[in-house]
Amino acid sequence: MIQSHLNQDTQELTISIGERFDYSIHKAFRDAYRDVKTPRTNIAINLSSTKYIDSSALGMLLIAKEHAENINGVVTLVRPSETALRILKLANFDQLFKVV
Known part of the structure; x- marks a missing residue:
């Protein structure tokens, strides 16, 4: 499940990901x-509830990064939850993204 909110004042889009970040939510994620x-709209992806991230989710993050950079x-x-952070670090995504 995905929830998103655009703050017009700060020009920040927040996308909150549910427990599973995998291919099953790719359309909803992209639509967000x-x-x-x-x-200069920034995208904050909240992974605090995420317990599972697969390789397609890592690809989706890269595509979102490309969109933001454009x-x-x-x-x-x-x-990121402890599990999510471990996966991100294994894939060296902590080097590609700001993680807070």
Whole structure:
């Protein structure tokens, strides 16, 4: 399950991912950010509830990063769970993304 919220004041889109971040939510994930085209809009992906991340989810993060960079924004991975952080570090995504 995905929830998203665009804060017009800060130009930040927050996307919250549920327990599983896998291919089954790829359309909902893409739909959450694809219409964001305002320059310098940043995307915060909240992974605090995420217990499972598969390789397709890692690919989806890279595509979201590319989208954000095309509008001069950045993607930040917010409060990843212990499990999510371990997976991100194994894939060296902590080197590609800001993790807070």
